[in-house]
Amino acid sequence: MATAATAQATRPTPEGTYWYWRDQAIHHVVAGESRDDRPPLLLVHGFGASTDHWRKNIQGLQADFQVWAIDLLGFGRSAKPDWHYSGDLWQAQLHEFITEVIGRPVVLAGNSLGGYASLCVAANHPESAAGLVLLNSAGPFSTPAQTPPPPPNPIAKAIQSLMLQPLPSWLLFQYVRQPAIIRRTLRQVYLDKxxxxxxxxxxxxxPALDPGAPRVFASVFKSRQGEKVDELLKKLSCPLLMLWGEGDPWMNCRDKGAQFRQHYPDLTEHYLQAGHCPHDEVPDQVNSLLRDWVLTNLTQ
Structure with missing residues (x-):
């Protein structure tokens, strides 16, 4: 099995092209041949990432599938207009991309924010989703009715209020996009350095150097939470594969996995020795599990 040290030797992401959606340029890549007996894959990155984050998976899966990857609006090489960014926006983008460009149902595979957007598509637009693969997916569950809401944190509320102001938000973004800070953050969320x-x-x-990037970053503090994960799972009808990098410091994967099983018991899940981005950290394991699951459950 190849290790992460081979990452430097992997081929670059296939050359991309653009699709215009709501008059905005949306970057995407495709590799592999379309096959009648199995659905294509659509890979959806997390916050701050892009199609580049899937290069090891595109390379490893294109012999067996037609593999698409897309930059969500506001990220990667896609346009970064001064819009209100939300799960609803990215859900619409993905659904219309599947309908207009790919032209058939896909297996959506999403990491983090991309996982939540993919779940939204699969739940609300079942005609677009043959299957769903979630990798350390973001998104909140509902708070049980008998559980009182936690008291507001005055410090957190003050920070959020401050970040809604243009100048503090812009200054913070200048800081977090420095290479040293990016590397430090990655070292927190990858087990294999x-x-x-x-x-x-x-x-x-x-992509963080693009002119519109600070506004996208600021929109995180302004966006309201979308549909709760349990509400989406009530509507979900396609096969679901959960891949967890259980060394993720941003979420308790075992607890969150239990919540998914409670609301969608007919799922398949695997826990991997990786952090928040298992598809990039242990790509051979992820590719193998995803390939076998699709070929077992979704071929004609």
């Missing part, structure tokens, strides 16, 4: 290459740091930094 050899996976944190100069190329990975640059792949994350490059």
């Amino acid at each position: 050899t996976a944190i290459t100069d190329q990975l740091v640059e792949d994350i930094r490059r």
Whole structure:
């Protein structure tokens, strides 16, 4: 099995092209041949990432599937207009991309924010989703009715209020997009530090230099939470594969996995020795599990 140290040797992401959605340029890549007996894959990155984050998976899966990857509006090489960014916006983008460009149902595979957007599509637009793969997916569950809401944190509320102001938000963004800070953040969320290459740091930094990037960053503090995960799971009808990097410091994967099983018991799940981005940190394991699951459950 290849290790993360081989990341430098992987081929670059296939050359991309653009689709215009709501008059905005949306970057995407495709590799592999379309097959009648199995659905294509659509890979959806997390916050701050892009199609580049899937290069190891595109390379490893394109022999068996047609593999698409897309930059969500506001990220990667896609346009970054001064819009209100939300799960609803990215849900609409993905659904219309599947309908207009791919032209058939896909297996949506999403990491973090991309996982939540993919779940929204699969739940609300079942005609677009043959299957769903979630990798350390973001998104809140409902608070049980008998559980009183936690008291407001005055410090957190003050910070959020401050970040709603243009100048503090802009200054924070200038800080977090520095290469040293990007690398430090990656070291917090990757177990295998050899996976944190100069190329990975640059792949994350490059889109952050685009003129519209600070406004996208600021919109995080302004966006309301979308549909709760349990509400979406009530509507979900396609097969679901959960892949967890259980070394993720941003979420308790075992607890969150139990919540998914409670609301959608007919799922398949695997826990991997990786952090928040298992598809990039242990790509061979992720590719193998995803390939076998699709070929077992979704081929004609």
